[in-house]
Amino acid sequence: ETVIDGSTGYLFANKNIDDLENKLRKALSLSEAEKENIAQIARTHVENNFSLKSMCQKTCDLYNILLNKHE
Numbered sequence: 001e002t003v004i005d006g007s008t009g010y011l012f013a014n015k016n017i018d019d020l021e022n023k024l025r026k027a028l029s030l031s032e033a034e035k036e037n038i039a040q041i042a043r044t045h046v047e048n049n050f051s052l053k054s055m056c057q058k059t060c061d062l063y064n065i066l067l068n069k070h071e
Helices: 017-028 032-049 052-069
Strands: none
16 A cells, blocks of 8 residues: 555565566666655655545545445
8 A cells, every 4th residue: 555566666476586586676776866756756645645634534434434334
């Protein structure tokens, strides 16, 4: 949920050492500007989707959905 592959970081296929190696090489070869860009996108993504206000709202929304299904 917090990592968007290629945007806020890199995901690799489970138990796939070759994919892991490729993603690590890619990450290690990034320029400072590319690293800063990924960091900024990641910060913004987390602030927009995982703030206390956002998480509370999502929890309340889920409760409302569950309560409405049982009425």
